[in-house]
Amino acid sequence: MQTDVIVIGAGTVGAAIAYGLVDRGLRVIVLDGSDTDHRAARANFGLVWLQGKGVTMPEYHTLTRRSVDLWPGFHDQLTRLVGGWIDYERNGGLAFCLGETAFDERRHELQRLHTMLGGDPDWEMLDRAALRKLLPKVELGPEVAGASFGHHDGHVNPLKLLASLHEAVRRLGGTIRPNTPAQTITVQDGTFVVASGDERFEAGRVVVSAGLGSAVLARQVGVEVPLRPQRGQILVTERIEPLLPLPASGLRQTAEGTLMIGVTQEETGYDAGTTAEAAARMSRDALRKVPRLGELRMVRQWAGLRVMTPDGFPVYAQSPSHPGAFVALCHSGVTLAGLHADVVADAVAAGSLPASLDMFHPGRFDVPHAA
């Protein structure tokens, strides 16, 4: 089967890039793995988040800012095409601070980042009184000293986003092949050939965006990407009347009314199981912020595996040995979806990555170990 671009992986990253490509008139086939593969896209918390990102790499903040600014247009176009809602809101977001020390530390951290970036601040610290005004229905725990308020933060239903991206790819003439895990990428007569079982797919370009499955595939086109899984667990409560008008880091209310409580960052290899210990820790933490959450019933707990690079920042690369082969990986596929459908799709279509993505080349991990 011959096409313009083969996108390997139909998670939020691959689907957003594929959507951008079909929107630009390219013929695209997306090869997705099997149902039992690890799927970060289906375990996501759903924040479209900027505040605090890139404290150790300001370019990541700039990149994320670009994506959250692209999000409203991306959202409007996607939902107009597909019809229906993905519950996107961009009214700002909060990071609760428990205790005055945490409040001061948060301010210093965001101030340090702002000093590196310059420009107008896109965040502010809200003391307890200001926070109560913003959250009139919430009875805050006694330890809550305040919160940082990111003006550009928002949230979305990540499952509806993923389903809408798939639908959009199909509507615009693209093909998504479930249960078609890419096994090998070879080059024959200047064309990429991706094999899955007995099937062969051919294209002039290939994008490896297969989450944790990417390292093996990227190596076949000469790109080394060290990856590891990081487990994140989430709790979900029963549905309640609107309580939180804004999402917060680790606590948000969905459009249907459930409260999502998260998240953990655990180095537990490829074990995607949930633990009572994590549920207890997340519950304790949420109750310190909003004690009355203790009256609610928990209805679900799940875990997913984040796609982590050694420094936690994304990887965007075109293979030097196999021009036309691209790699795109990150753990914030929802936040960066606006960028992937626009900037990254443009780059794949044009056959060259823009300088703004230079910092995200995996060559940064090749630092030789000191003797």
Next chain:
Amino acid sequence: MFHTLHDAAHAVTIHIDGVPIAVEAGETVAAVLLRQPEVWSRTTPVSGARRAPYCMMGVCFDCLAEIDGVSSVQTCLTAVCDGMVVRRQLGRRSLVR
């Protein structure tokens, strides 16, 4: 709609939305709800449609009701006890006083 197939010994009294109802010891609240003239236990938080006990084995979560002040209890997994107060649950709960 439903009725018991045997002559039950009604040894226990529970209250459903304030109405005292004589029931059998050991049966589930969902079974009692299904015998009431109004065969529903809650309205959904999204559409407001009425829902009644369905799977009777703890899987479908359609039988939720408020029991003794605790909401969203699976009534099919809850045995009656004397003096129990059951309320049909209307829409979403609220944490706002």
